[in-house]
Amino acid sequence: xxxxxKFSGNVGRINAMNRRFFLAVTASxxxxxxxxxxxxxxxxxxxxxxxxxxxxxxxxxxxxxxSIAECIYPKDNDPGASELGIKEYFIRQLKTRxxxxxxxxxxxxxxxxxxxxxxxxxxxxxxxxKKIKGSLxxxxxxxxxxxxxxxASEVFSIIIDITIEGCFSHPIHGGNKSKNGWEIIKTGFNGxxxxx
Amino acid sequence: MSExxxxxxxxxxxxxxxxxxxxxxxxxxxxxxxxGNLYSAKDFIKDELTACRRDFFFPDHSRGxxxxxxxxxxxxxxxxxxxxxxxxxxxxxxxxxxFRMREEDFSPLSNYGQIPGATQRDWxxxxxDLQKYYNxxxxxxxxxxxxxxxxxxxxxxxFSLPPLKSHAFSILIDRACxxxxxxxxxxxxxxxxxxxxxxxxxxxxxxxxxxxxxxGAKASTLVTYIKTAMETGNAELLPNCCVYKLECSGNKIxxxxxxxxxxxxxxxxxxxxxxxCSSIETARLLLNSKNLRFPHGLANSSGQVGKNxxxxxxxxxxxxxxxxILPENHLEGxxxxxxxxxxxxxxxxxxxxxxxxxxxxxxxxHPNPINxxxxxxxxxxxxxxxxxxxxxxxxxxFNYLHLQSDSFIEFLPNPETCITLSKDKRDYWGIPxxxxxxxxxxxxxxxxxxxxxxxxxxYHNMGAVKAVYNNLPFTAGELQHGTCRFGYDPQTSVxxxxxxxxxxxxxxxxxxxxxxxxxxxxxxxxxMANSLRIADFLYNNG
Numbered sequence: 001x002x003x004x005x006k007f008s009g010n011v012g013r014i015n016a017m018n019r020r021f022f023l024a025v026t027a028s029x030x031x032x033x034x035x036x037x038x039x040x041x042x043x044x045x046x047x048x049x050x051x052x053x054x055x056x057x058x059x060x061x062x063x064x065x066x067s068i069a070e071c072i073y074p075k076d077n078d079p080g081a082s083e084l085g086i087k088e089y090f091i092r093q094l095k096t097r098x099x100x101x102x103x104x105x106x107x108x109x110x111x112x113x114x115x116x117x118x119x120x121x122x123x124x125x126x127x128x129x130k131k132i133k134g135s136l137x138x139x140x141x142x143x144x145x146x147x148x149x150x151x152a153s154e155v156f157s158i159i160i161d162i163t164i165e166g167c168f169s170h171p172i173h174g175g176n177k178s179k180n181g182w183e184i185i186k187t188g189f190n191g192x193x194x195x196x
Numbered sequence: 197m198s199e200x201x202x203x204x205x206x207x208x209x210x211x212x213x214x215x216x217x218x219x220x221x222x223x224x225x226x227x228x229x230x231x232g233n234l235y236s237a238k239d240f241i242k243d244e245l246t247a248c249r250r251d252f253f254f255p256d257h258s259r260g261x262x263x264x265x266x267x268x269x270x271x272x273x274x275x276x277x278x279x280x281x282x283x284x285x286x287x288x289x290x291x292x293x294x295f296r297m298r299e300e301d302f303s304p305l306s307n308y309g310q311i312p313g314a315t316q317r318d319w320x321x322x323x324x325d326l327q328k329y330y331n332x333x334x335x336x337x338x339x340x341x342x343x344x345x346x347x348x349x350x351x352x353x354x355f356s357l358p359p360l361k362s363h364a365f366s367i368l369i370d371r372a373c374x375x376x377x378x379x380x381x382x383x384x385x386x387x388x389x390x391x392x393x394x395x396x397x398x399x400x401x402x403x404x405x406x407x408x409x410x411x412g413a414k415a416s417t418l419v420t421y422i423k424t425a426m427e428t429g430n431a432e433l434l435p436n437c438c439v440y441k442l443e444c445s446g447n448k449i450x451x452x453x454x455x456x457x458x459x460x461x462x463x464x465x466x467x468x469x470x471x472x473c474s475s476i477e478t479a480r481l482l483l484n485s486k487n488l489r490f491p492h493g494l495a496n497s498s499g500q501v502g503k504n505x506x507x508x509x510x511x512x513x514x515x516x517x518x519x520x521i522l523p524e525n526h527l528e529g530x531x532x533x534x535x536x537x538x539x540x541x542x543x544x545x546x547x548x549x550x551x552x553x554x555x556x557x558x559x560x561x562h563p564n565p566i567n568x569x570x571x572x573x574x575x576x577x578x579x580x581x582x583x584x585x586x587x588x589x590x591x592x593x594f595n596y597l598h599l600q601s602d603s604f605i606e607f608l609p610n611p612e613t614c615i616t617l618s619k620d621k622r623d624y625w626g627i628p629x630x631x632x633x634x635x636x637x638x639x640x641x642x643x644x645x646x647x648x649x650x651x652x653x654x655y656h657n658m659g660a661v662k663a664v665y666n667n668l669p670f671t672a673g674e675l676q677h678g679t680c681r682f683g684y685d686p687q688t689s690v691x692x693x694x695x696x697x698x699x700x701x702x703x704x705x706x707x708x709x710x711x712x713x714x715x716x717x718x719x720x721x722x723x724m725a726n727s728l729r730i731a732d733f734l735y736n737n738g
């Protein structure tokens with residue numbers, strides 16, 4: 001019995017040592033993971049947020065969307081979307097909660113268009129001629145471009161809606177610079193101008 | 197909140213504010229729970245994006261989530277069909293078209309019989325029961341119009357205020373309609389044409405419907421009944437409080453549970469509870485408050501809660517005129533056309549079993565550029581139009597002057613237009629959302645087509661180049677009725693003729709839910725008058 005007790009005591013001491021060793025190793029591994037992966041990742045995210053044009057869209061995506069908007073509402077005798085400040089509208093508005101649910105769809109559309117553009121002409125969408133851009137947008141609207149996570153024509157419709165908002169909303173929202181978007185409808189405007 | 201109130205009113209719009217005010221004026225302790233914000237005049241900016249396209253007047257996507265199905269289309273999710281979620285409710289953004297019902301409007305079943313596929317019922321009250329309260333509303337808030345020219349209503353007392361100034365189109369309408377034997381008259385409006393009591397007259401900006409009024413001329417309940425209620429010292433208003441459940445003990449409601457502005461659950465006790473959250477939300481609250489005694493929804497032993505939902509059947513016809521038809525400065529007088537017709541309450545036609553339509557109101561199209569261009573970016577087959585073709589469409593459209601008619605056709609209640617609860621969708625607070633099915637009755641669709649033709653004839657007689665019927669297959673959600681219809685029979689109605697639940701002794705419903713049929717007029721005036729009627733009863737009967 002004494003031998004048994006002595007043996008179990010020794011085993012207990014050994015087990016206690018193993019437990020401590022195990023806990024020490026686990027803690028070290030966790031600390032390493034936190035210090036080397038998670039913290040830097042969060043730091044990087046913060047840095048990206050500060051220096052990117054938009055927290056949600058990078059410069060290339062904004063350029064592509066602006067180019068799409070110019071195709072949707074082009075310049076002719078009246079200003080087009082670019083001249084009306086659609087880029088500023090995108091930068092200010094697309095990061096608001098009103099477009100939260102649309103953002104990933106827009107990013108995906110941009111990706112699809114640029115991929116298609118690269119395979120056709122070797123350049124990004126916004127670097128193409130008007131003709132090629134128009135053709136690519138027609139294909140997007142008809143769900144004919146590659147494999148797409150969302151309904152492409154529905155997303156194109158969303159981009160049209162946002163472009164119209166950007167060109168015809170009050171300038172306080174970032175677009176419709178100097179109310180020039182309203183020039184095309186001025187002769188048909190029934191009431192007093194918006195005064196915000 | 198352990199303090200007990202006499203009256204708890206849930207909703208501060210057309211149905212809730214008048215009754216809250218009158219009972220507070222009589223000395224009762226009233227609490228008003230409103231899910232939306234409390235705004236003041238300085239908050240109402242004339243910005244289309246803010247006021248009409250975002251969540252200024254409506255709950256956001258997560259707080260206001262609903263599922264809606266139009267006809268046989270699949271359900272879509274979003275913050276659809278909200279009248280207005282702010283103190284004052286839909287009255288803050290209404291156009292203020294205030295019409296009384298006629299005697300015949302109270303008996304659609306007796307007058308026309310049971311229409312196959314429709315569930316309309318006679319009202320258990322008549323015009324005489326509401327007349328006194330229509331008058332009281334008119335005196336309280338001020339209605340601008342010419343009472344003597346309104347057809348079909350006897351003994352109408354003159355309005356306190358003359359009609360609002362009319363746009364030049366009104367002269368052409370009068371001439372054309374007169375030639376055709378119709379009887380146009382100035383549209384009665386809950387918008388002040390002169391200073392009235394402590395509110396100033398209209399400033400004629402044309403940002404009326406869909407916008408808050410910056411001068412207080414428009415008689416939203418915010419600037420009328422809510423204001424008066426707060427001045428009594430007997431009313432307490434809690435904005436940003438969303439009621440999600442009514443607790444019941446036996447056949448009495450004991451508490452209303454709500455999330456306050458910090459999303460913290462809270463509750464209020466009262467002797468009497470009055471629901472006025474609009475037909476969809478009132479039904480949703482009752483269905484979500486089910487318990488062991490009422491497994492199909494509170495106060496729903498009839499099974500009728502959520503059923504018989506009606507809207508305003510739309511019939512919008514837009515006329516295009518050459519610009520030379522009016523002088524260049526035609527807008528300087530007034531942006532309000534201020535003409536309406538009630539010659540089509542009865543619409544005789546071989547095509548119709550139910551020969552009813554409703555009030556036609558002429559107005560200039562809404563001055564919202566985004567909405568207009570958005571409309572022009574859709575082709576006839578629903579395809580999107582963009583690029584130079586879109587710009588050309590915009591120019592072509594604005595080469596003309598436009599006149600629009602909105603019609604308020606009596607929507608037939610039917611089994612396929614109703615609300616239930618979603619089985620899988622929850623709102624921000626985890627409460628099941630409303631699942632709304634809308635299918636206008638075939639008779640209403642035919643009536644809309646026939647009426648559109650008649651209106652087009654008027655336009656052509658005025659000299660229009662063309663008239664376009666905006667054949668939308670679904671309705672706007674601003675005017676909602678049904679879902680808790682009143683009647684004598686507890687088996688076929690939710691409320692008794694005094695809008696008290698058949699099942700729950702201290703529960704009243706005073707929004708449009710009580711209506712057992714659609715209306716051929718905008719319903720706001722009637723909802724407010726009925727709210728005063730119930731206030732009178734409650735005060736006189738403890």
